[in-house]
Amino acid sequence: MQAGQPSSIRATRGVRKPAKRVTAAVRPLRDAERTRASILAAATAEFARHGLGGARVDRIAEGAGSNKRMLYYYFGDKEGLFQAVLEQTYSDIRKAEQKLNLLDASPEDGVRRLVELTWAYYIAHPEFLTLLNSENLHEARHLKKSLRIREMNSPLIETLAELLRRGQRAGTFRTGVDPLQLYISIAALAYFYLSNRHTLSTVFGRDLFSAAERKARVAHMSAMVLGFLASVPPASRRRAR
């Protein structure tokens, strides 16, 4: 931990004795919420880049422009901090999910938008992918401990179930589709491609993160999900004869 460059926030603190500053009201020197938030942000970046095992507590403190002691003061220990990062990350995605209005269009357009928005969210929040990979490596140990996350349930499964019902009633969607399986599949098509793009690009000698390839991927994902839903299951095809 280098003591060299203090963050701009605290740059004024090095000054000899400004005593009772008027500016202190605007930007208080001691702000628990701001410090906590900056540690959480630095920790998110560090855990996302290096995983839980590779993350360094000293780097997080430095990245937060704060002190290692503060990290333990607010979060207990490294794993407590990791859990807090997961809680924040899940809270963010749940908030984004709640903003989605998928039920005000046709079932086809609703599903297509879900595919596209899932893709867009993963691109905009790459830390979500690596943090989740880390947590799964640890068999969801921290997630199981977190009451906060276990209480947040995703509204998307119910929305997807409603879209499926409407499409089936209209005769354009096949029957017998489990909404959770479908949701996992939509996530899978986007997540795996993005999370594993480095090894995939290397092995297949194709830059899968280029603009052209990314565009092709969304098209393929939508075609796959909607093609599946539009298709007739073998059983009812036999009956239809």
Add this chain to the structure above:
Amino acid sequence: MQAGQPSSIRATRGVRKPAKRVTAAVRPLRDAERTRASILAAATAEFARHGLGGARVDRIAEGAGSNKRMLYYYFGDKEGLFQAVLEQTYSDIRKAEQKLNLLDASPEDGVRRLVELTWAYYIAHPEFLTLLNSENLHEARHLKKSLRIREMNSPLIETLAELLRRGQRAGTFRTGVDPLQLYISIAALAYFYLSNRHTLSTVFGRDLFSAAERKARVAHMSAMVLGFLASVPPASRRRAR
């Protein structure tokens, strides 16, 4: 590193002075290949369980029933060992892929078997998933360095392309499907579900690794891939009118 219990392999070495043993010819006390292999196996388990950052060199040496120095002797350093583990892992999956005979059945059955065998391979080799996640966290750094892996190319893309051509000729598969996109999607449907099963099971309150759920998942994956391939793309549907 505890020196307590030597592995059964080397248990005889502690004995005072058996001098020139006849059994030495059967199981030589010094066997470079055997030591190398046991270090590689222990390292695979350790990296798979803890990731590159969380893996401990001491634990690997102990798990191999060998010595830390041997690890550096054969593999240079921790990252060199990780690269060797990746090379072995890729070599194994490529060997398994080559045994697949997907072209001696109908296109539908060929694709279904590919889906099922991909699933079965990931279940039988869970270390493949976590090692790949680790390598992607490091942006495929080791994979890019490895000439050995870059030389192994998967025969599956070409096989899949041939299956697609046959299905299209028979009129049962849709046109305009990129074999690589399809291959990635098949892998995605299995990989994401298995790799993220801990967080998914926790969040959705459903044990996704139970026998019943696993069976349901393969059925869903097959239905999705085959349903997609059987469906008619919107463009040609318009033309077909």
Add this chain to the structure above:
DNA sequence: TAGCCTTATAACCAAACAGTTAATAAACGA
């Protein structure tokens, strides 16, 4: 303005860490 709780800092610590040294013994060819 004195007192007190909260927020912050720097220096510190023991354990764990990746990697090394030096010495030794098996294996093997001459």
Add this chain to the structure above:
DNA sequence: TCGTTTATTAACTGTTTGGTTATAAGGCTA
């Protein structure tokens, strides 16, 4: 059987690690 090479071990090293101690100072309240 001797000398060289190769495989192996235990003990060691300097550094990094997660976590702690001791102390100070901001800022609210009475």
